[in-house]
Amino acid sequence: MSDPRFDVVGLGNAIVDVLTRTEDAFLADQGLDKGAMTLVDQERSRQIYDKVGPATECSGGSAANTIAVLAGLGGRAAFMGRVRDDELGRIFAHDIRAMGVRYETPPAADGPDTANCLVLVSPDAERTMLTYLGASVHFGPGDLEPEVIRDARVTYLEGYLWDPPAAKEAFRAAAREAHAAGREVALSLSDPFCVDRHRDDFLHLIEGEVDILFANEDEILSLYQVETFDAALQQVRGHCKVAALTRSEKGSVVVAGDEVHVIDAAAVDQVKDTTGAGDAYAAGFLYGHTQGHDLATCARIGGVCAARVISAMGARPDDDLRPAVEDVLRP
């Protein structure tokens, strides 16, 4: 097989984040689940937006964040996801292309606005997200670029894609296309509530279609409906080829058949905003994996990327992560 043109192609919701600081009392008043991602309609999104303080807009989306960080590390990346031909859509496309990512999904000429995610950052740096899926909902099998998927070592899918029905179909088609070309498929579980909404689908998918699974502790407990991390670890073992489980300040655990690695978290001076921690971990891990590094090294690169992203506001780092990754790779 010839050397593929891309290391990773990501499929996900194309979203612009609207970041603002908030107090926990506000979350309680508005009946919002702290730390979770909730799907909302445009009206509810605007209703909450009207009540929060000044905000900053920057490109987001779970898989899109992963792809942007991976490209920043030097990985060759592509992304597929749908925006509208509006101002936020132009911002999304600009930012991901500016990282050197191939992004050619045509913007929708009509229908709902480009998706946005209101990210409410609490004083303890935890983020609560309200997502208006907008134009992302219409991402479907017709938006796939099969030749790009066949030409990527890994096809990376975000669990959030399972919410819009057309995207779900695209998701399955992409996994089939990748496997038919002898490539790998990776999945991030995205959110415990997302897992809860689609548990049987995810269990089935992981069994048949997922080579590399990314999940945090809440998500993996929700997936297997177990009480302890170790119980989840025993279940996931053998369920997919590789599972990378992130545990915040406890670091991460990678399991692949008989192989298990427990990797400590990278040092962080001050956590400012946990938005994008999991996305950045996946980016670092997949960068290491597509460069041929062993699983423990992949987990360490992922941890360094996550640590850097949570040290600043926003889901994508605004400085170069390569020196930190080079430190990990130095013998």
Place this chain on the structure above:
Amino acid sequence: MSDPRFDVVGLGNAIVDVLTRTEDAFLADQGLDKGAMTLVDQERSRQIYDKVGPATECSGGSAANTIAVLAGLGGRAAFMGRVRDDELGRIFAHDIRAMGVRYETPPAADGPDTANCLVLVSPDAERTMLTYLGASVHFGPGDLEPEVIRDARVTYLEGYLWDPPAAKEAFRAAAREAHAAGREVALSLSDPFCVDRHRDDFLHLIEGEVDILFANEDEILSLYQVETFDAALQQVRGHCKVAALTRSEKGSVVVAGDEVHVIDAAAVDQVKDTTGAGDAYAAGFLYGHTQGHDLATCARIGGVCAARVISAMGARPDDDLRPAVEDVLRP
């Protein structure tokens, strides 16, 4: 005269900033004047935007920044400036209202898009700005709210308003309205190139209509076409009631007839982005002034606000400046 409802009302261009880091070589390649604000059309703006890295969007505009910072300090503030009824227009309106500012200029239903300013931040933290004035250009006398101007201690005008012809008319009308009600008029010169484009107008205005003038060193030298700061100082003395002249790391000099104060700059750990330094200085100064503090105290408050804004990316601070201002006011 009854106690006015507002401390300061600002009139200015309603702009959303698009912030991105850049190298000086890029500025040179594109023929951009480092440190200056250049007016561009939408095509040129998009041409440069397509070449820069990922960006962050946040509300800006010179007088709007001043008003937002002033409101954050506890000042009672209003703003007038024109956006289009588009996504960036909604962002601008949200952010300024979220600071507690009265902002009721109706968005334009057609015509050019909401203004944006591409802010290219160099490694030395200097910013180079490309402004597409868009909908701001149509701000005119019909957008003034005379009752708000009459009800504000100070009407604050940005020099940039002198570029769009209709805004210039609004500017003169607002100054007349304020003075007729026995209020003060403040002007910020905004930019040396702006001063160069409109020198005679500004000299005339300052003579007849300006009570408080804000200018940085480049601007005041350009205004009087002199070579040294001291020569400018001697000229501005007596030209308007109060002049507050900012000198970056040298602090500021305030002159009011026979009274002259030379105030050192406030300490800054690391300068990250000088965007909004002058705007924040004016906010702190006007906050002090409308609270009845003496000129030296006003200058110290201005300096503290500027120091905080340049310690982070963007033109508006993302944390509370009040504790720092309270330190200045503590006897």
